[in-house]
Amino acid sequence: MSRLHITNGDATVDLMQRGGIHERIVPWRDVLHEGPLPQGLDLDAMSRERARYIADSGWADYRTWATLTSPDPVPVEHLIKEDTVALPFLKASLKRHLQQFPSSDNGLARTEKHLMEAAAAGHAAPGPDLRLGAGAGRSPLHG
Numbered sequence: 463m464s465r466l467h468i469t470n471g472d473a474t475v476d477l478m479q480r481g482g483i484h485e486r487i488v489p490w491r492d493v494l495h496e497g498p499l500p501q502g503l504d505l506d507a508m509s510r511e512r513a514r515y516i517a518d519s520g521w522a523d524y525r526t527w528a529t530l531t532s533p534d535p536v537p538v539e540h541l542i543k544e545d546t547v548a549l550p551f552l553k554a555s556l557k558r559h560l561q562q563f564p565s566s567d568n569g570l571a572r573t574e575k576h577l578m579e580a581a582a583a584g585h586a587a588p589g590p591d592l593r594l595g596a597g598a599g600r601s602p603l604h605g
Contacts, residue, residue, distance in 0.1 A: 470494055492516070496549070519548055535563045 465485045469475055472489040479487065488505070497515040500508075529537040538556055546552040561572035570578065 496551075530559070535560055 467478065467483060467485060467487045469478070469487060469489050471491060475487050475489050492512050497519070498511060500511060503511060526541070529541050532538070538560055542553055542556045542560075564571055565575070568575065
């Protein structure tokens with residue numbers, strides 16, 4: 463019997479394949495922790511349900527996507543000032559996203575700064591201390 467593996471995005475697909483999983487892997491490119499996930503739906507029905515939720519949330523437009531993928535932080539700052547009550551975690555996520563832009567103080571993103579601090583403290587390879595540093599604070603970066 464063949465299995466279907468559904469991942470939260472593309473990040474683990476290659477690792478799973480290199481790890482010996484050769485069954486079908488579907489990278490689900492959706493924020494699965496937001497909105498409905500009804501049980502018992504096939505892939506097409508689930509896709510329609512999720513698309514309906516995303517469209518109804520009002521955040522599935524091109525402008526929002528362009529803002530999140532822009533190399534310029536200014537559109538993100540503008541989006542933070544808008545009413546995001548329909549997506550209660552969006553403001554905090556956008557603020558954390560802004561921390562990944564180069565700092566005006568030292569030119570480093572938050573994660574890069576933590577990597578440099580870990581290296582300066584003598585950590586030669588990623589480990590628990592580095593993960594703690596990268597995830598320090600209220601909004602760690604996952605991904």
